[in-house]
Amino acid sequence: MEFLIAPERLELADAVRTYLAGTHGAEVLRRLDADGNRDPAIWAGLVEMGLPGLLVPEDHGGLGLRLLDGALIAREAGRVCLAEPLVDSALVMVPWLAARGETERLAAIATGEYRPTPAHAINGWQADGDGPSMAGVDPLRNLAALPADASDDPLLLDLGALMSAAELVGLAEAMLDQAVEYSKIREQFGQPIGGFQAIKHKLADVAVALEFARPVVWRAAQALDDGLASASLHVSHAKLVAADASYLAGESAIQVHGAMGYTYEVDLHFWMKRAWALGGAWGSRGFHMRRVDAAVIGGGHAIGPEQTFA
Amino acid sequence: MDLVYTPAQQAFRAEVREWLAANIPDRPLRTLEGEAGFHEHVAWERRLAEGNWGMVTWPEEYGGRGLDLIEWLIFEEEYWGAGAPLRVNQNGIFLLGPTVIEYGTDEQKARFLTPMAAGEVMWAQAWSEPGAGSDMAAIKTTARRDGDHYVINGQKTWSSRASFADWGFGLFRTEEGSQRHKGLSFILFDLDTPGVTRRPIRQLHGEPGFAELFFDDVRVPACNRLAGEGEGWNVAMATAGFERGLMLRSPGRFQATAKRLVELFRAHEADASPAAREAVTRAWMDSQAYAYNTYAVAAKIMAGGSIGAEASLNKIFWSELDRAMNRTAMQLLGAAAELKQFTDGRTNDWLDGYIFSLSGPIYAGSNEIQRNITAERLLDMPRVGKG
Numbered sequence: 182m183e184f185l186i187a188p189e190r191l192e193l194a195d196a197v198r199t200y201l202a203g204t205h206g207a208e209v210l211r212r213l214d215a216d217g218n219r220d221p222a223i224w225a226g227l228v229e230m231g232l233p234g235l236l237v238p239e240d241h242g243g244l245g246l247r248l249l250d251g252a253l254i255a256r257e258a259g260r261v262c263l264a265e266p267l268v269d270s271a272l273v274m275v276p277w278l279a280a281r282g283e284t285e286r287l288a289a290i291a292t293g294e295y296r297p298t299p300a301h302a303i304n305g306w307q308a309d310g311d312g313p314s315m316a317g318v319d320p321l322r323n324l325a326a327l328p329a330d331a332s333d334d335p336l337l338l339d340l341g342a343l344m345s346a347a348e349l350v351g352l353a354e355a356m357l358d359q360a361v362e363y364s365k366i367r368e369q370f371g372q373p374i375g376g377f378q379a380i381k382h383k384l385a386d387v388a389v390a391l392e393f394a395r396p397v398v399w400r401a402a403q404a405l406d407d408g409l410a411s412a413s414l415h416v417s418h419a420k421l422v423a424a425d426a427s428y429l430a431g432e433s434a435i436q437v438h439g440a441m442g443y444t445y446e447v448d449l450h451f452w453m454k455r456a457w458a459l460g461g462a463w464g465s466r467g468f469h470m471r472r473v474d475a476a477v478i479g480g481g482h483a484i485g486p487e488q489t490f491a
Numbered sequence: 492m493d494l495v496y497t498p499a500q501q502a503f504r505a506e507v508r509e510w511l512a513a514n515i516p517d518r519p520l521r522t523l524e525g526e527a528g529f530h531e532h533v534a535w536e537r538r539l540a541e542g543n544w545g546m547v548t549w550p551e552e553y554g555g556r557g558l559d560l561i562e563w564l565i566f567e568e569e570y571w572g573a574g575a576p577l578r579v580n581q582n583g584i585f586l587l588g589p590t591v592i593e594y595g596t597d598e599q600k601a602r603f604l605t606p607m608a609a610g611e612v613m614w615a616q617a618w619s620e621p622g623a624g625s626d627m628a629a630i631k632t633t634a635r636r637d638g639d640h641y642v643i644n645g646q647k648t649w650s651s652r653a654s655f656a657d658w659g660f661g662l663f664r665t666e667e668g669s670q671r672h673k674g675l676s677f678i679l680f681d682l683d684t685p686g687v688t689r690r691p692i693r694q695l696h697g698e699p700g701f702a703e704l705f706f707d708d709v710r711v712p713a714c715n716r717l718a719g720e721g722e723g724w725n726v727a728m729a730t731a732g733f734e735r736g737l738m739l740r741s742p743g744r745f746q747a748t749a750k751r752l753v754e755l756f757r758a759h760e761a762d763a764s765p766a767a768r769e770a771v772t773r774a775w776m777d778s779q780a781y782a783y784n785t786y787a788v789a790a791k792i793m794a795g796g797s798i799g800a801e802a803s804l805n806k807i808f809w810s811e812l813d814r815a816m817n818r819t820a821m822q823l824l825g826a827a828a829e830l831k832q833f834t835d836g837r838t839n840d841w842l843d844g845y846i847f848s849l850s851g852p853i854y855a856g857s858n859e860i861q862r863n864i865t866a867e868r869l870l871d872m873p874r875v876g877k878g
Contacts, residue, residue, distance in 0.1 A: 185790035376873040381866030392804045396783035485750040486572040486743035
């Protein structure tokens with residue numbers, strides 16, 4: 182277990198954060214929403230950063246990094262509400278294909294030419310798939326009907342749940358940031374509303390939820406990477422706390438924005454809708470709760486103070 | 492840092508486990524909030540000290556083992572996993588001790604740390620006053636300098652352990668006419684000094700776990716002051732060396748409660764509500780999340796970092812987790828929740844646990860104050876308008 186995330190991992194994530202902040206701001210989301218919702222230049226930029234090859238083994242032309250690195254990048258994708266299937270393709274499909282030994286096209290993924298997206302039965306549809314399109318609430322997410330040969334592989338499910346949990350953390354962090362910023366500029370009763378304790382305490386609760394969701398996600402990434410027998414339990418734990426934190430962040434952020442928050446004009450809605458989408462994808466709350474329940478109450482998993490890393 | 496427990500750490504874990512198995516009292520001790528139980532717990536502190544387990548992270552010269560924070564976490568996991576007694580001297584070892592290590596002179600370290608680690612001197616805290624609770628900078632109790640002594644006058648309240656402890660520590664106004672955070676000094680005093688009157692206060696459970704302290708011309712040697720005169724606020728709030736934020740509540744304690752709750756649930760499953768089932772699952776998840784976070788903080792401190800206002804997030808999380816777990820147990824127990832002893836003779840620990848958990852969101856800075864700190868120092872929200 183790596184508790185203090187290694188500086189080199191954070192450096193990479195920081196570089197991606199800086200890049201995305203400069204190229205994928207809210208104005209880009211608005212433009213995409215108004216105009217066809219995909220822009221090849223965005224994908225080309227991600228390819229230039231080497232991101233599709235992040236988890237591709239080095240002998241197939243990638244960087245050969247670990248799931249923890251991938252999760253840190255998925256979080257960054259969430260922070261900017263990324264409108265390209267980077268997480269699904271590079272951080273879910275790549276490790277799944279690699280684990281199955283289906284390595285023929287990994288090199289093409291690393292170069293950005295091939296961009297597969299996962300089709301898993303638990304979702305009931307496929308994001309950025311080739312089937313007939315389906316309408317969804319997230320204007321920047323392209324849903325397609327699930328193909329007949331969709332997988333029901335448990336590893337694919339765990340990878341999807343893990344990376345969506347990491348993305349949800351980033352989405353929630355961004356929504357918290359937006360609410361904090363708004364609370365500093367919106368004035369009522371002669372002062373910024375962020376000075377009122379009713380607002381402070383609401384956003385402090387989001388900060389608490391995030392503080393104790395992040396390490397769970399990083400732990401799950403390492404458990405899955407290490408092939409721990411309990412990895413699915415930790416993935417479910419991560420998905421639950423990340424989804425709960427993102428619902429809390431979204432509801433708190435819209436409340437702090439007041440009536441402005443209920444408009445299409447304020448950018449918050451992009452993040453909130455992505456959080457709704459990912460919150461239910463890759464296993465519902467009930468699905469993941471049952472997995473934790475079965476391990477903890479059912480007795481299959483050793484619990485107690487001496488079992489922190491079981 | 493990567494953590495796979497090293498062979499040395501595993502050997503250490505085994506050593507702790509073996510010692511605890513051989514030394515933990517056969518029967519649960521009476522509550523440390525009452526006089527008899529207090530002394531039983533003091534005896535346990537001395538037993539720990541005999542094994543050199545009093546405070547494992549302290550330097551060896553002061554009765555510690557000079558261990559690092561990961562080893563401390565291993566010790567705590569074994570300690571709570573074994574069901575060992577609560578630490579009656581936690582005010583001393585977890586709060587005052589690290590402060591003395593950071594700010595004390597060599598003479599003060601030798602004088603205060605060694606007996607603390609040996610379990611010889613039990614400590615009470617003396618922060619709050621009738622008019623200074625959440626607003627601690629409103630402290631009025633004065634310590635006037637008179638030669639090489641201070642003369643203390645005033646009143647402290649909610650002083651944990653003060654009914655039976657030996658010594659106390661707190662903040663006193665040493666500069667006459669000073670306001671708010673200025674002019675305060677951090678002073679240690681013998682609770683048996685002439686002029687100190689203790690008035691025990693019965694807590695919710697009926698035992699005198701804390702006390703009011705009245706100071707009437709109490710003469711305390713000036714060498715009992717920690718750090719400089721007037722620097723008390725910074726000493727009390729110090730963000731450097733923040734083991735205090737880490738150590739006050741180690742995760743093992745909550746993981747042990749979560750485990751007991753799971754066992755209780757299994758025994759009451761037929762009558763449990765769906766909400767209780769999720770609350771039990773949640774107890775395991777949250778106690779684990781708290782443990783991961785604590786390991787991360789420990790690793791950060793070991794790498795030369797520190798924690799500041801993040802300690803507020805911890806305090807909110809563990810105190811509300813503890814209350815939720817104990818409440819769930821009360822709900823699972825149904826009619827038996829009110830019994831002090833179950834019909835089979837076992838003590839209803841959940842009742843004590845629930846009562847104690849209600850104090851968690853209040854003491855060590857109420858959770859409302861912690862949420863203010865979180866908003867203002869971590870989220871950088873405006874400090875204007877406390878309304």
